[in-house]
Amino acid sequence: MQGKMIPEKQLQGMIRNELERALTAKQKILLEQADMDEDCLEEATWEFLEKEKEYPKVKIAVDRFQKMWENATGEQVSGWRPGMPATGVNAEDLLNAERTIEIAEKYFSSLTELMRTIVNNYKKEGKSLNDPAVQQQLNMEFAQNATGTGEACLQQQGLTLAIFEASVKAHQDNPTVGRALGMLQMRQQQELMAIGGGKM
Numbered sequence: 001m002q003g004k005m006i007p008e009k010q011l012q013g014m015i016r017n018e019l020e021r022a023l024t025a026k027q028k029i030l031l032e033q034a035d036m037d038e039d040c041l042e043e044a045t046w047e048f049l050e051k052e053k054e055y056p057k058v059k060i061a062v063d064r065f066q067k068m069w070e071n072a073t074g075e076q077v078s079g080w081r082p083g084m085p086a087t088g089v090n091a092e093d094l095l096n097a098e099r100t101i102e103i104a105e106k107y108f109s110s111l112t113e114l115m116r117t118i119v120n121n122y123k124k125e126g127k128s129l130n131d132p133a134v135q136q137q138l139n140m141e142f143a144q145n146a147t148g149t150g151e152a153c154l155q156q157q158g159l160t161l162a163i164f165e166a167s168v169k170a171h172q173d174n175p176t177v178g179r180a181l182g183m184l185q186m187r188q189q190q191e192l193m194a195i196g197g198g199k200m
Helices: 008-034 036-052 056-073 095-122 130-154 160-172 175-193
Strands: none
Touching: 008 056, 036 056, 036 175, 056 160, 095 130, 095 160, 095 175
16 A cells, blocks of 8 residues: 555545544443433533533534544534534525635635745745655645635635535536636636646
8 A cells, every 4th residue: 555645535435434433432432431322422412502602612522523523534514513404504504606606716716825825935945846746745735724725715705614615516506606616727727837836
């Protein structure tokens, strides 16, 4: 396996399976120690979250766990509560087609600017962007910062990544949105190539 790249989806699936195995084993031990069953624990957790202001530590623990799970597996579970759709986003929070395109443009622009900043820093340090090792390092740095940059851009618009992603998915069959997103992605690739960041 050394030296081989595992596709992201496959890696996330492997991580999910391992997490489920480890968590199930640990949960069984803890439930036995507390003399509880899984259903009681789940019911109590959601009851506490209905009064989250009274039980802030429960909210923090659940939010942290959901974020960890989302980061590890790629599943959108942050902010999810019983009764919500699987994405954790209510239908009334979804953006309309026009707003989805508008936000996508800002989102892609923020990532392009991130790459521009990284490339400029590399050039100032005298690094050659033609060197494959430098190009790999650049891509790694971009990947490490892209999520935070994208989320910060969305927060400035009063949105979350979950709402944006769910809105894009909700309009996936809309040809206008599909064309606009395709054009934005193509434009971003051209800009990244011009900057010297290569393909993302």
